[in-house]
Amino acid sequence: MEAEDPFNNALTQLASITDLITIDNEYYEMLKSPRREVIVALPLKLGDGTSVTFTGYRVQHNNARGPYKGGIRYHPSVTLSEVKALAMWMTWKAAVIDIPFGGAKGGVAVDPKRLSNDDLERLTRKYVSALERDIGPEIDIPAPDLNTNPQTMAWMMNEYSRLHGHNVPAVVTGKPIEIGGSEGRAAATGRGVAICAREAVKKYLHSDMKDVSVAVQGFGNVGSNTVKSLMEMGAKIVAISDVVGGARPKGPRKYFEQSFSTLLEASNKLGSVSLIPNVDQISNEQVIETEADLLIPAALENQITENNAQKVKAKIVIEAANGPTTPMADKIMERRGIRLVPDILANSGGVLVSYFEWVQNLNRDHWTEEEVNNRLEHKMVHAFNEVVTLAEKDGIDLRRAALVLAVNKVVAAMKLSGWH
Numbered sequence: 103m104e105a106e107d108p109f110n111n112a113l114t115q116l117a118s119i120t121d122l123i124t125i126d127n128e129y130y131e132m133l134k135s136p137r138r139e140v141i142v143a144l145p146l147k148l149g150d151g152t153s154v155t156f157t158g159y160r161v162q163h164n165n166a167r168g169p170y171k172g173g174i175r176y177h178p179s180v181t182l183s184e185v186k187a188l189a190m191w192m193t194w195k196a197a198v199i200d201i202p203f204g205g206a207k208g209g210v211a212v213d214p215k216r217l218s219n220d221d222l223e224r225l226t227r228k229y230v231s232a233l234e235r236d237i238g239p240e241i242d243i244p245a246p247d248l249n250t251n252p253q254t255m256a257w258m259m260n261e262y263s264r265l266h267g268h269n270v271p272a273v274v275t276g277k278p279i280e281i282g283g284s285e286g287r288a289a290a291t292g293r294g295v296a297i298c299a300r301e302a303v304k305k306y307l308h309s310d311m312k313d314v315s316v317a318v319q320g321f322g323n324v325g326s327n328t329v330k331s332l333m334e335m336g337a338k339i340v341a342i343s344d345v346v347g348g349a350r351p352k353g354p355r356k357y358f359e360q361s362f363s364t365l366l367e368a369s370n371k372l373g374s375v376s377l378i379p380n381v382d383q384i385s386n387e388q389v390i391e392t393e394a395d396l397l398i399p400a401a402l403e404n405q406i407t408e409n410n411a412q413k414v415k416a417k418i419v420i421e422a423a424n425g426p427t428t429p430m431a432d433k434i435m436e437r438r439g440i441r442l443v444p445d446i447l448a449n450s451g452g453v454l455v456s457y458f459e460w461v462q463n464l465n466r467d468h469w470t471e472e473e474v475n476n477r478l479e480h481k482m483v484h485a486f487n488e489v490v491t492l493a494e495k496d497g498i499d500l501r502r503a504a505l506v507l508a509v510n511k512v513v514a515a516m517k518l519s520g521w522h
């Protein structure tokens with residue numbers, strides 16, 4: 103079957119709440135299309151002498167509530183449609199977690215694993231110089247996403263600063279700590295996901311994390327930090343996967359008994375979690391179908407679809423990735439009584455701590471990790487409760503409740519600012 107179009111899915115989600123709110127058609131139309139879509143050609147002479155032209159994107163969906171904000175991904179399958187969907191989701195995410203940002207996203211269609219470090223640095227610098235007028239601390243603030251990291255952000259900050267003749271740390275977030283990054287930013291998304299998991303377990307399973315089993319799809323920055331926080335809470339991890347494959351622990355207990363650092367070290371050394379000793383190797387598909395209380399997709403879009411939603415065994419799905427569940431799968435799982443904590447709430451801890459980083463940069467300040475984590479905890483729990491309260495009041499699922507909350511805030515800002 104043809105892959106689902108992410109932007110169509112984002113539009114279907116938006117359409118699913120129009121009967122729940124009073125929204126003038128004029129504003130609905132404005133929300134359906136991003137304000138700006140920038141596509142740039144990035145010609146690059148690689149270290150091996152060949153010349154390749156990559157395509158770079160930056161989509162700015164809405165900035166009624168503040169400067170555009172969102173990550174940049176490097177992946178061979180990046181398309182305009184994907185970046186548009188991700189940009190729209192960023193608008194909702196910033197509104198749900200209640201930070202003064204709009205939504206944007208960027209990407210380059212490239213397989214970074216096939217480029218040398220030098221080539222990647224030059225590609226990153228080209229991307230920034232091509233988009234120099236489109237980004238800025240008060241305009242649009244990029245951050246890491248799939249296959250980009252603090253080093254990528256350091257190059258971006260340096261290139262932008264070089265072009266402007268002075269140091270501009272607030273132009274990107276997710277930087278290394280040494281050059282203005284925030285304590286706690288690297289772990290923030292996973293930490294926030296685990297906080298949502300804990301709150302959902304309390305609310306819907308009336309249980310403690312120590313009694314809960316979890317399957318996690320994805321072991322990149324978000325997946326691994328989610329596992330780390332969940333293990334700290336005492337949850338039992340029964341399946342993990344990465345791009346290579348998945349693993350279920352062998353033995354009577356059927357959960358990973360080693361410490362998180364042992365697990366991470368082994369997977370780094372061997373190249374995949376699926377290769378660590380004493381596990382049954384499983385596919386990424388099988389992770390989705392694992393017998394566990396919680397399922398946490400922390401990889402890519404379109405992982406839970408109409409083809410496998412029927413086979414999900416978890417009681418609660420927590421979306422650590424952006425857009426892992428298609429609208430059809432949403433319906434199937436809702437019918438089956440499976441709760442779903444949506445991406446725009448569950449993974450908003452990342453952009454939240456990005457906001458903290460930006461505030462620290464603008465104030466030339468540096469907060470302790472404890473301060474960052476306390477603020478993260480407080481904001482995540484507050485947003486979770488707000489969404490749950492609205493869902494109960496209106497008798498709707500958590501995805502629609504989070505969307506109602508977000509769209510109402512964004513439309514209020516558009517109206518007050520006189521967008522028409």
Ligand code: GLU
Pocket residue numbers: 171172173174243244245246247248275424449450452453454456
């Ligand atoms: N890429 C992350 C996301 O999808 C973080 C964005 C940010 O920090 O601006 O939420």
